[in-house]
Amino acid sequence: DIQMTQSPSSLSASVGDRVTITCRASQSISSSLNWYQQKPGKAPKVLIYAASSLQSGVPSRFSGSGSGTDFTLTISSLQPEDFATYYCQQSYSLFTFGPGTKVDIK
């Protein structure tokens, strides 16, 4: 089974900050990596698919990069609506989610 880790597990940031979240796979997953945002009481929402492709309708301040085992989600300028939990997810071999990164207000 492929295991996913994320760092940090939580972070505090201010509006306008640049935020970077890292995801690592236990083995190479090529570019089979997606990023999701989840707000309390809501279903997750896909932000990035195939490591770096922006989902339709998602603001361009979100970007993804990486391949193989190491991936990054970047929010270029944090907005009030971006305070949420972010999950990476691999689809290279079945499906696994990372443990999540909670982004809250500093």
Add this chain to the structure above:
Amino acid sequence: EVQLVESGGGLVQPGGSLKLSCAASGFTFSGSAMHWVRQASGKGLEWVGRIRSKANSYATAYAASVTGRFSISRDDSKNTAYLQMNSLKAEDTAVYYCTRHSSSFDFWGQGTLVTVSS
């Protein structure tokens, strides 16, 4: 508009069974792989399993934690996917989401709560 609506959640005793439904609309259900993902209160997301389309032989796959206890089926004539859960354990308590997989899990239902407790 794409909609996924889960139903069938509730309180069940340990060792019991429950069947969840996921009614889909707004996209070509028959051509889509459908998945179930769960989330225990305050915890992260856990992939449960999936069923592929008829073109892919309705192939199913499951997480190790539910293999042998859970099964996924679908009725394309009703645009509905199902999750049959048997031998339920306390640790199966969670909100269960159905979701469509294309290049990602691009559409999700609102979730249905399953509580396993005596």
